[in-house]
Structure formats: C-alpha cells, structure tokens
Amino acid sequence: MKNEKALAFVNMYGILGALENLCILDSKAKEILKEIKKPVALCFDVKDGPCRTFHFDKNGCKITEGSDGSSCKMNFASPEKFNLLIDKSKPGVPVKGVVTLLKFLTGPFSKLTARLEEVLRPSKEALSDPAFFEENTLMTMYVIAGAVSALANNDPIAKISAENTPDGDIYFAIKDKAAITLSVKEHRFTTVKAPCENPRAIMEFSDIKLANGLFNGEVSTVNEMCKGNIRLAGVLSMVDNVNRILDRVAVYLA
Amino acid sequence: MSKYPEYIHTKSREWFNRALNVIPSGIYGHLGPSEGLFLPLEKWPLISSKAQGTYFWDMDGNKYIDLMCAYGPNVLGYNDPDVDAAAIAQLKDGNCTTAPSYKMVECAELLVNTVETADWAYFMKNGTDATTFAFMCARAYTKKKKVIFFKGYYHGNDPWAMKADYPGILPSDVENNIIVPWFDMDALERVYEENHGDIAALIAQPYDHGNFYDNVCATKEKWQKVRKFCDDHGIVLIIDDVRAGFRLDLKGSDHYYGFKADIICFCKALANGYNMSAACGREFLKASASSLSFTGSYWMSAVPFAASIACINKMIKLDTPTLFKQKGEKLTSAFKKAAEENGFDLVVSGEPALFYLRIANDDSLMLHQEWVAECVSRGLFIASHHNHFINAALSDDDIALAADIANDAFSVVAKRHPDKLIK
Numbered sequence: 197m198k199n200e201k202a203l204a205f206v207n208m209y210g211i212l213g214a215l216e217n218l219c220i221l222d223s224k225a226k227e228i229l230k231e232i233k234k235p236v237a238l239c240f241d242v243k244d245g246p247c248r249t250f251h252f253d254k255n256g257c258k259i260t261e262g263s264d265g266s267s268c269k270m271n272f273a274s275p276e277k278f279n280l281l282i283d284k285s286k287p288g289v290p291v292k293g294v295v296t297l298l299k300f301l302t303g304p305f306s307k308l309t310a311r312l313e314e315v316l317r318p319s320k321e322a323l324s325d326p327a328f329f330e331e332n333t334l335m336t337m338y339v340i341a342g343a344v345s346a347l348a349n350n351d352p353i354a355k356i357s358a359e360n361t362p363d364g365d366i367y368f369a370i371k372d373k374a375a376i377t378l379s380v381k382e383h384r385f386t387t388v389k390a391p392c393e394n395p396r397a398i399m400e401f402s403d404i405k406l407a408n409g410l411f412n413g414e415v416s417t418v419n420e421m422c423k424g425n426i427r428l429a430g431v432l433s434m435v436d437n438v439n440r441i442l443d444r445v446a447v448y449l450a
Numbered sequence: 451m452s453k454y455p456e457y458i459h460t461k462s463r464e465w466f467n468r469a470l471n472v473i474p475s476g477i478y479g480h481l482g483p484s485e486g487l488f489l490p491l492e493k494w495p496l497i498s499s500k501a502q503g504t505y506f507w508d509m510d511g512n513k514y515i516d517l518m519c520a521y522g523p524n525v526l527g528y529n530d531p532d533v534d535a536a537a538i539a540q541l542k543d544g545n546c547t548t549a550p551s552y553k554m555v556e557c558a559e560l561l562v563n564t565v566e567t568a569d570w571a572y573f574m575k576n577g578t579d580a581t582t583f584a585f586m587c588a589r590a591y592t593k594k595k596k597v598i599f600f601k602g603y604y605h606g607n608d609p610w611a612m613k614a615d616y617p618g619i620l621p622s623d624v625e626n627n628i629i630v631p632w633f634d635m636d637a638l639e640r641v642y643e644e645n646h647g648d649i650a651a652l653i654a655q656p657y658d659h660g661n662f663y664d665n666v667c668a669t670k671e672k673w674q675k676v677r678k679f680c681d682d683h684g685i686v687l688i689i690d691d692v693r694a695g696f697r698l699d700l701k702g703s704d705h706y707y708g709f710k711a712d713i714i715c716f717c718k719a720l721a722n723g724y725n726m727s728a729a730c731g732r733e734f735l736k737a738s739a740s741s742l743s744f745t746g747s748y749w750m751s752a753v754p755f756a757a758s759i760a761c762i763n764k765m766i767k768l769d770t771p772t773l774f775k776q777k778g779e780k781l782t783s784a785f786k787k788a789a790e791e792n793g794f795d796l797v798v799s800g801e802p803a804l805f806y807l808r809i810a811n812d813d814s815l816m817l818h819q820e821w822v823a824e825c826v827s828r829g830l831f832i833a834s835h836h837n838h839f840i841n842a843a844l845s846d847d848d849i850a851l852a853a854d855i856a857n858d859a860f861s862v863v864a865k866r867h868p869d870k871l872i873k
Contacts, residue, residue, distance in 0.1 A: 352621075353614050353615050353621065354615065356613055356614050356615040357615040360613075364813075364814070394814075395814065396813065396814040397814065398816075416474075416475075418474075418475050418478075418484045419470070419474070419475055419476075421483065421484045422470065422475045422476050422477070422482060422483040422484050422491075423470065423476075423491075424483075424490060424491035424492065427490070428487075428489055429489060429814075429816050429819060430814040430815055430816050430819070431662065431814055431815050432487055432489075432662065432815075432835060433661070433662040433835075437615075440615040440616065440617075441615075443615075443617060444615075
C-alpha cells in the first residue's frame with residue numbers, strides 16, 4: 197500500500213536527504229568528495245512531486261528547497277519516474293548543465309549513493325564493527341527522520357496521524373549521540389536535523405543498540421516503552437501519532 | 451525533605467519483569483505503562499496485591515489512594531460488601547448455565563426502570579461490545595451504512611471504531627466513518643448532504659472527555675440540536691456512556707443533558723468491577739436488536755447480573771451522582787488550592803465526577819507529568835492524560851490525605867523548577 201508520490205518524497209527527503217549526513221559521518225564519503233574539483237549544485241525536479249537542490253563541494257553536501265542556485269538539473273515526468281532513479285538508477289531528463297550533470301552523476305554522485313546504500317544496507321560482518329554499527333544506526337535515524345515528514349505530508353494514512361498531531365516541536369533522539377526535531381505546524385511536518393530548545397514532546401532512545409533494534413524492527417517500541425528504555429515526556433499524543441507514522445515508514449523503506 | 455517519602459517498587463518490578471516474559475508489553479492497554487503513560491516507569495506500582503474501598507496496594511505493600519478507580523469500574527469502592535455478598539450468593543446458586551438465570555431478567559427490568567431511555571436491555575461484557583452492538587443495531591434498523599463520530603472520539607477497540615493509521619486497521623475498516631467537530635451543526639448538515647443521507651447513526655460520548663486535553667462539558671441546548679438533527683434525518687443517536695454512565699445521572703447521561711438517546715451503552719460503573727456491559731434502547735429498535743447475531747460465551751453469566759442489581763440499587767440509595775459531584779468539587783478545589791500555594795496553575799475541567807487535570811505553567815505537559823509521577827510515587831494514584839473517577843468509598847479524610855500528598859508533590863516539583871512558577 198505505497199503511494200508513488202509519497203514514495204518520491206521519502207526518496208528525496210529520507211534517502212537522498214541523508215547524503216548530507218553521510219558526507220559528515222562517513223570517512224569513505226569524505227574521500228569521494230575530494231574528487232569534486234568544482235562545486236556542483238544538482239537539482240532533481242519531479243513533476244507533481246518534490247524539487248530539491250543538492251550542493252556538493254569538497255567539504256560536504258548541503259540541500260536546499262527548489263532549484264535556485266542549481267548548476268545542473270534533471271527533470272522527472274512523474275513521481276514514478278523519480279522513484280526509478282532510486283530503485284533502478286534510471287535517470288531523468290537532463291535540462292541544465294548537461295555535461296557537468298552527466299559527469300557528476302556517473303562519477304562522485306554514483307559513488308556517494310553506492311556508499312549510502314552500503315551504510316544503510318550493510319552486511320552482518322560490517323555491523324560487527326562497533327563504529328560502523330553506530331554509523332549505520334545514526335544514518336538510519338536520519339533517513340527515518342526525513343521519511344517521517346515526507347509521509348506525514350503525503351501518505352494518505354500517515355496524513356491521518358498528522359491531522360491528529362498538535363503543533364509544536366518533537367525532540368527525537370538517541371541519548372548522548374544524536375537528536376533531530378520534528379516540527380509540526382498546522383498538521384504539516386518538517387524535519388530539522390538538529391535538536392530543539394523547547395520541545396512539546398520528547399522521544400529519546402536509551403542507547404545506540406536499542407535504537408538500531410527499533411529501526412530495524414527487531415524490537416517492539418511499545419515493549420521498550422514498557423521496559424522504560426525509551427524516555428517519553430510532554431504531549432504524548434504527538435509521540436503517539438509519530439509512532440503511527442513510523443509504522444508507515446517501515447512499509448515504505450522495507 | 452518531602453513529607454511523604456517516595457515508595458520503592460522492587461517486588462512490583464520483579465513481577466512486571468515476569469509479565470514481560472510471557473505477556474506482550476507486560477501489561478498491555480490502558481492499565482499498562484505504555485497507554486497508561488507511566489512516566490518515568492520507576493515511579494509507578496505496576497502490579498497490585500489487593501484492594502479495599504478507595505485504596506489498592508502494590509506488591510511491595512505500598513498503599514495508594516486510587517482516583518482512577520480501575521479506569522471507572524470501581525464506583526462504590528473496591529470489595530463493596532453489598533455487591534460482593536450478592537455476587538457470592540449467586541455464585542453458590544450458579545453462574546454460567548445453559549438456561550440463563552432469572553437474575554438476567556431482574557437486571558434488565560432494573561435497568562429499564564432506572565434508565566430513562568431504556569425500553570429494553572441487551573447484555574455483553576465490555577464497552578466495545580456495547581458500542582459495536584449499538585452500531586450494528588443502527589445499521590440493521592436504518593439499512594444505511596455510514597456513522598458520524600465527533601472529533602477525538604473513542605468508542606472501543608473494534609476495527610469499525612478505530613482509525614486507519616492504527617496498527618492492524620485497514621482503510622476499508624473505517625471507510626464508512628465520518629468525523630465532525632463536536633456540536634458543529636453546519637458540519638453535520640453538510641456531511642449528511644455529501645453522503646446522500648446514507649447515515650445509520652451518530653455516536654458520541656455525553657461530553658468531550660477525551661485524553662490529553664481539557665475536557666469540555668456539553669449543554670442541553672447543544673444536545674437538543676443534535677437530537678433534532680437525528681430526528682429530522684432518521685439517524686439513530688447512540689450515546690456511549692461507558693465511561694460517564696451512572697456517575698452523572700442514574701437515568702443516563704443523556705437525561706443529565708436533557709435529551710433522550712436511541713441507544714445508550716453502559717459498562718464501567720454497571721457492576722462495581724464484575725464483568726458486564728449493557729446497551730439499553732428504545733422500543734422502535736427492539737426488533738432490530740433481536741435480529742442481530744451477536745452473543746458470547748459468558749454474556750449471560752449470573753454472577754455479574756447479581757452484582758449489577760446490588761450495585762445499581764446501592765447507587766440509587768446513596769444517590770451517587772450527587773455524592774460524586776460534591777466529592778469531585780471538594781477534591782479538585784483542594785488540589786487547586788495546593789497548586790496555587792506552590793506557584794502552579796492547575797486547570798480542572800470536565801464534570802466533577804470525572805474531573806480532568808492539567809498544570810498550565812508550561813504548554814508541554816512535562817511539569818504536569820512530573821507532578822503526577824511525584825503524586826503516584828507517594829501514594830496518590832492519578833493519571834496525566836486521562837480524566838479521573840470518583841467512587842463512593844472516598845471519604846473526607848481520604849480527600850484531605852489526597853490533597854496533602856498532592857501538595858507535597860507540588861512542593862517537590864516547585865523546588866526543581868523555580869523559574870516556571872507563578873509568583
């Protein structure tokens with residue numbers, strides 16, 4: 197029961213949105229970035245879907261909304277076409293900076309997305325390294341965080357949960373490791389990959405191992421709440437609704 | 451130094467850990483840590499060993515004044531001697547039998563004589579059974595399919611009464627549900643037109659006693675407009691009185707608000723903890739009620755009927771709605787006074803018999819949750835997200851003790867957050 201438009205937003209804000217975090221957290225990604233001789237601002241513009249620009253340089257990746265400032269651009273005729281880029285590496289139609297675009301897409305961008313896949317879908321052996329296990333968990337959290345807002349605003353079922361979520365900031369975190377903010381205004385969600393000062397609700401996992409288990413569906417959120425391993429506080433109807441959206445995230449990211 | 455030292459829950463926690471091994475979530479549902487919002491978990495008793503009157507004890511022997519009343523069923527006091535005597539006597543005569551006991555007939559007659567709108571009574575076990583019965587009965591009578599709910603609704607756990615984003619629920623389970631804001635007459639007329647009149651029922655609680663927000667009492671005028679809307683369009687008006695039933699008015703909460711439901715659903719206060727629920731309805735729906743295929747193995751067990759008869763008669767004798775209003779007002783006034791003395795703005799909402807509390811010093815409920823946790827860990831069992839319940843065993847001394855513990859808990863929280871207090 198996936199909606200193609202909602203999936204396009206998950207792919208843009210969840211999967212590709214995690215590139216900016218990959219470029220900060222991952223040493224191999226940093227090596228790939230060194231190949232970039234001149235900054236590239238790559239825009240993906242999806243008809244009836246999202247439009248974002250990914251600004252790459254030697255130091256990292258920054259993402260902006262819309263196409264302003266893009267040096268190259270690729271159009272997709274529909275959300276379905278864009279989803280094929282993620283599922284089958286099938287590109288859209290280059291419409292701006294074609295030479296730069298093709299060179300970048302087949303070069304650093306492909307390498308970065310391949311590395312992203314390695315980090316997000318690792319082998320069991322790779323996960324036995326504690327440092328990589330932590331990186332995988334944090335990256336998964338950023339993907340999920342982007343996907344939550346993408347679905348809250350676009351998936352027909354998650355929108356029901358969003359409709360029942362009051363305004364305010366939700367602090368979503370792994371204790372002492374990372375925190376993001378889900379900001380809700382008039383039932384629309386925005387993911388901010390940074391902690392907030394005055395949350396109305398808190399959902400904090402006690403450690404990396406627990407977070408990893410929760411993200412991979414190996415342990416139950418409710419069970420861990422009952423054990424006291426998830427710190428909850430504030431307007432819990434917000435967290436309750438986010439939990440329902442997380443169920444939808446699992447469907448889309450499966 | 452706190453006047454009431456915090457309880458320790460070592461044994462309760464051991465039992466809870468055993469529960470976690472063999473029961474999903476250890477304690478699932480509203481009595482458990484997740485839906486019950488035990489924040490933080492270590493402050494809560496989790497598992498009880500015994501109960502009496504308005505108190506229960508946990509596995510460590512800690513004693514709690516219980517203002518949740520098992521989320522409603524404790525209406526006369528735990529182990530009420532009159533109700534228990536009737537139940538035990540019936541147990542000796544027979545309980546779950548092939549031919550139902552005459553107690554079922556007596557119980558139905560008592561409900562029909564007590565509840566204003568009741569021309570008949572139909573018995574089942576839980577509130578969900580009663581609301582589902584009412585929903586099916588309305589469909590059977592009207593031959594229509596859609597149901598109107600008021601926003602923030604809760605009418606039990608059957609798929610038809612839930613929402614499409616709940617685990618295990620399909621959009622098709624709830625595709626016939628229409629949700630409108632409380633008492634929004636324009637919205638009601640609009641959805642009636644939009645759905646070409648294909649509406650079997652409107653189901654609502656007697657007032658908005660939802661969770662996580664201040665409860666909003668209804669008015670007679672508002673209900674009269676809804677009643678007229680249903681009459682004009684041939685819509686069955688179902689009142690879900692599972693939570694509030696018999697606490698506002700022994701004739702039904704519809705009577706309290708000056709109108710007559712077509713079907714009214716009862717459960718919690720019906721038998722002082724013995725397991726039964728009932729739907730009562732008007733004569734014109736009796737044939738449709740008869741037509742339903744809707745029954746259960748224990749629905750005609752005699753012990754709960756005997757308990758219910760004793761419970762209803764005692765509620766009549768004590769005039770519990772008047773008692774609950776007085777006790778609720780006295781208790782919440784004492785809580786408000788304690789809050790003010792410690793720099794807190796405690797908002798009390800809803801009907802006094804089912805009062806809802808919220809500390810308004812911040813907008814996140816975090817201070818409120820902290821205060822509730824400090825109350826619970828000192829022996830006053832309340833909830834941070836849900837309305838509370840008064841029972842008849844709650845004495846003036848109990849109210850004084852509850853207020854004193856509340857005051858102590860306020861002082862503990864105040865010391866931690868001097869910057870958030872009202873000067």
